[in-house]
Amino acid sequence: MTAMNQPFLSVESLDKTFVIHGQGGMRLEVMHDLSLTLAPGECLVLAGRSGIGKSTLLKMLHGSYRVSGGRLRLHFEDGELELADLPAQAWPALRREVVGYVSQFLRVVPRVPTVEVVMEPLLARGVDPAEARPRAEALLARLNLPERLWSLPPGTFSGGEQQRVNIARGFIAEHPLLLLDEPTASLDAANRDVVVELIREAKARGTAMLGIFHDEDVRERVADRLLPLDRHMLARASAPLTDAPEMP
Amino acid sequence: MKRPQLERPGLLEARDVTRLYGPGKGCEGIDFRLHEGEVLGIVGESGSGKSTLLRTLSGMETPDAGRVIYHSSVDRGHDGAAQDGELDLYAIGEARRRALLRMEWGLVHQNPRDGLRLGVSAGANIGERLMALGERHYGQLRAAGQDWMGRVELDPGRIDDAPQHFSGGMQQRLQIARTLVTRPRLVFMDEPTGGLDVSVQARLLDMLRTLVRELGLSVVLVTHDLAVARLLADRLMVMRRGRVVEAGLTDQILDDPQHAYTQLLVSSVLTP
Amino acid sequence: MNGYNFAYLDEQTKRMIRRGLLKAVAIPGYQVPFGGREMPMPYGWGTGGMQLTASILGQDDVLKVIDQGADDTTNAVSIRAFFERVAGVDTTTATTEADVIQTRHRIPETPLAAGQILVFQVPIPEPLRFIEPSEEETRVMHALEEYGVMHVKLYEDIARHGHIATTYAYPVKVDGRYVADPSPIPKFDNPKLHMSDALMLFGAGREKRLYAIPPHTRVESLDFEDHPFEVQEWGESCALCGARDSFLDEVITDDQGGRMFVCSDTDYCQRRQEEVA
Numbered sequence: 186m187t188a189m190n191q192p193f194l195s196v197e198s199l200d201k202t203f204v205i206h207g208q209g210g211m212r213l214e215v216m217h218d219l220s221l222t223l224a225p226g227e228c229l230v231l232a233g234r235s236g237i238g239k240s241t242l243l244k245m246l247h248g249s250y251r252v253s254g255g256r257l258r259l260h261f262e263d264g265e266l267e268l269a270d271l272p273a274q275a276w277p278a279l280r281r282e283v284v285g286y287v288s289q290f291l292r293v294v295p296r297v298p299t300v301e302v303v304m305e306p307l308l309a310r311g312v313d314p315a316e317a318r319p320r321a322e323a324l325l326a327r328l329n330l331p332e333r334l335w336s337l338p339p340g341t342f343s344g345g346e347q348q349r350v351n352i353a354r355g356f357i358a359e360h361p362l363l364l365l366d367e368p369t370a371s372l373d374a375a376n377r378d379v380v381v382e383l384i385r386e387a388k389a390r391g392t393a394m395l396g397i398f399h400d401e402d403v404r405e406r407v408a409d410r411l412l413p414l415d416r417h418m419l420a421r422a423s424a425p426l427t428d429a430p431e432m433p
Numbered sequence: 434m435k436r437p438q439l440e441r442p443g444l445l446e447a448r449d450v451t452r453l454y455g456p457g458k459g460c461e462g463i464d465f466r467l468h469e470g471e472v473l474g475i476v477g478e479s480g481s482g483k484s485t486l487l488r489t490l491s492g493m494e495t496p497d498a499g500r501v502i503y504h505s506s507v508d509r510g511h512d513g514a515a516q517d518g519e520l521d522l523y524a525i526g527e528a529r530r531r532a533l534l535r536m537e538w539g540l541v542h543q544n545p546r547d548g549l550r551l552g553v554s555a556g557a558n559i560g561e562r563l564m565a566l567g568e569r570h571y572g573q574l575r576a577a578g579q580d581w582m583g584r585v586e587l588d589p590g591r592i593d594d595a596p597q598h599f600s601g602g603m604q605q606r607l608q609i610a611r612t613l614v615t616r617p618r619l620v621f622m623d624e625p626t627g628g629l630d631v632s633v634q635a636r637l638l639d640m641l642r643t644l645v646r647e648l649g650l651s652v653v654l655v656t657h658d659l660a661v662a663r664l665l666a667d668r669l670m671v672m673r674r675g676r677v678v679e680a681g682l683t684d685q686i687l688d689d690p691q692h693a694y695t696q697l698l699v700s701s702v703l704t705p
Numbered sequence: 706m707n708g709y710n711f712a713y714l715d716e717q718t719k720r721m722i723r724r725g726l727l728k729a730v731a732i733p734g735y736q737v738p739f740g741g742r743e744m745p746m747p748y749g750w751g752t753g754g755m756q757l758t759a760s761i762l763g764q765d766d767v768l769k770v771i772d773q774g775a776d777d778t779t780n781a782v783s784i785r786a787f788f789e790r791v792a793g794v795d796t797t798t799a800t801t802e803a804d805v806i807q808t809r810h811r812i813p814e815t816p817l818a819a820g821q822i823l824v825f826q827v828p829i830p831e832p833l834r835f836i837e838p839s840e841e842e843t844r845v846m847h848a849l850e851e852y853g854v855m856h857v858k859l860y861e862d863i864a865r866h867g868h869i870a871t872t873y874a875y876p877v878k879v880d881g882r883y884v885a886d887p888s889p890i891p892k893f894d895n896p897k898l899h900m901s902d903a904l905m906l907f908g909a910g911r912e913k914r915l916y917a918i919p920p921h922t923r924v925e926s927l928d929f930e931d932h933p934f935e936v937q938e939w940g941e942s943c944a945l946c947g948a949r950d951s952f953l954d955e956v957i958t959d960d961q962g963g964r965m966f967v968c969s970d971t972d973y974c975q976r977r978q979e980e981v982a
Contacts, residue, residue: 554860570931572931
């Protein structure tokens, strides 16, 4: 087994349950007994019916959702890191250095110019703005965002334009683990191609990626493996599934 | 890849801090630790005790019980020797507490009028903390004033104007410059964007984020505005009736709130 | 003695004020509160200085009283007459002959000698008052040496006028510790406070505060490195005595724009004229 095949991320028997206090303490079990491993340079695509909450897993890996049960581990050369009970104060540094996220929606301070939105993950690591700016501009150019938009805040951009800003912001810092939440949903064919290229380059760098892609064409071009989720995701609080997870 | 350094040294700690004006009025049994370079948001509705907690943390109000501990990088004792020190804020005496406020801490009031000298020029407002630390060169004070006016997007050409002629947003930016000019390690902010027009707020938020990053500030931020908390804070503490009902990573508190009150609070926010 | 106790005040009051003065001398520049008494003249006419003078005056002392440097102005004449009447002490206009000199707004040009006491009349003893109205707060600021605001005022001067425009009541730091108001003397007189051979006492009647600068005490006028403290210069000499080193008053002589400069210290001017004659 080569070093590349050692998993960087391993997930064991992950559960997620929401308790809705406003509904009389209703328990909503949305994920049950999910396991997976992900190696550096690998792109694992989450598969399943639309609307079953595939991004729940990404949000747990990004710290936005708490883990109800199971283990989430990152494997570093000098030891592993358990994310399920990672203290809150460790997450900002982990996100800065290790776990990147391309979300469906852009959430930034209003009125900040696009190019600065894209530079921010680098600036957070202490990269000099003079170095970060050309890298941000190069990415925006590759994603065919017109140069006249770079100095404008993205708040008023179209869905597709905002998504490209988001992609540039997600890829610029070259995180070792990248979570992709439908990054191509509102893109045209040409820009989808750019995203596919970006993902392939990231693989070549050894980035481990976990993604949700609606677009079947993109999915086939980037996925090394598919992770079927239907058996583990419960959109409604129906009877929990008890069968063992099936590793792809 | 090696494990990244995730642990940062603690800077400020509340240990079972209680300050009550009456039953349920004030704050009670507060425990937390703020780390270096971290922005901690304290959110809650009015009357939740968040402002009382801020006053107690920032040395302005003695707690009824509990301790506030500050980890001073350089603790200069009376012998002048430098040492790493754990300071019990309300045991060290007023002189050292006020010296701390002057030298290592900063305070940004909700109303800039509370934090500025309205009758003296913008330059003097920015220079005051430097002068308090012993800066005695007029030219350098003026240069620092102009530099900081630029950093907070005020026209350096107005350095000799009194802030009473500034707009609310400009006054708030001046207050921030006045507070940060001495590069404090720890800054307390009480609703820094409250009372400002929405368009002015956005600009201020961006500025605060940039300054926090560039100066490596640690911040305790009190706000009732969850959108502001989302954009500025790394971690949140949710307060209700004087107690912390939930604490955690900002995104987690807002996207996956656990406590009934937090769920109510988060679901009550209007989103355009 | 025409119905009054010696020097008007009763002995208990004088003792109380002397105790305050001892404390003030022990802590140079520190403002000591005292139980001020009503004097037979309104506040603003030197009631603080008079209570100090009354408390330190002995029967053999010789008293001089000046107002803006002059022995013959209303305020000086009244106070001198008051102590002649209630204490029966000898008075003089000669700086060198006086044991106690009560003054409003000047320090004599003739250097003071060991054994002499200068008593200043002070309207507002608190140098921090302009910026901080709360007495409680200013006391804490003194206690903790939080004096940054004093330079705020000087900064404003330079920003507005290009130089430090404060010309009187120019704040000083006494013995490297307390910031004090030297009373509304011109800043020309500030250097005379430094390492003086004489004892300087300050009394504020309305505010009921007294403070002191003991002999041979360091007194620095606050300033900036690149805007150092400077005293006034006239480029003129006294029209009466020719002095170039004294504080000059501008006197308008007619309505054609005629004017002349004369010494504000009348005793100093007189003596120089006598020497020349």
